Amino acid sequence: MLKVGVTGGMGSGKTTVCRIFEVLGIPVYYSDERSKALLNTDVSLIEQLRSRFGHDIYTRDGVIDRRKLGARVFADEAELNALNALVHPAVFKDFDNWALLQRAPYVLKEAAILFESGSYLDCDYTILVKAPAALRMERVMLRDGLTGELVQQRMDRQMSEEEKERMADLFINNDGKELLIPQVLRLHELFMKKAGFNG
Secondary structure, eight states: OEEEEEEOTSSOHHHHOOOOHHHTTTOEEEEHHHHHHHHHHHHHOOOOOOOOHOOOOOOOOTTHHHHHHHHHHHHHHOHHHHHHHHHHHHHHHHHHHHHHOOOOOOHHHHHHHTTTTTGGGGGGGEEEOHHHHHHHHHHHHHHHEEEEEEHHHHHHHHHHHHHHHHHHHHHHHHESSSHHHHHHHHHHHHHHHHTOOOO
16 A cells, blocks of 8 residues: 655645545544554553653553653753654554555555654655745644744744755645645545556
């Protein structure tokens, strides 16, 4: 089965693009949502996190205290790297298991850090959803109710658009001028052909 990674900077509209593929019957694995779920359901990951960051990062009910964990890792890059080194392999494995259950010609893996996590190496193709920085900032400010300064700080922490463009195989332009659906349909047709479905 063909595996296609989808990524893009904050506010690029990668989720919107994935929803269009879903309408076409293509299953989408949302990495961020799944990684949050795994923090509470993957027994092996939970044990590793407890032993690395302390048992108190989970409540008595066994639910991750994201604020407590965040306070430990976001102030210290080494701790954040240690967290990623535990979470990323769990997400990779979860994606592989999920993909095996799908009955479509190809699947999508949506991930904000597709390239940074090395997740793209598991994909046959990668799509970068692009939009001008000013437009992306405006979208995130509206969506999350954040100031321009806060959005800029978050954007600065992401891999640069230039780097992502160098690494991506295919592009979708979500600048509000070029229509999304025809672009998605073109790529859908390409992946169907690559997967051996020509009709």
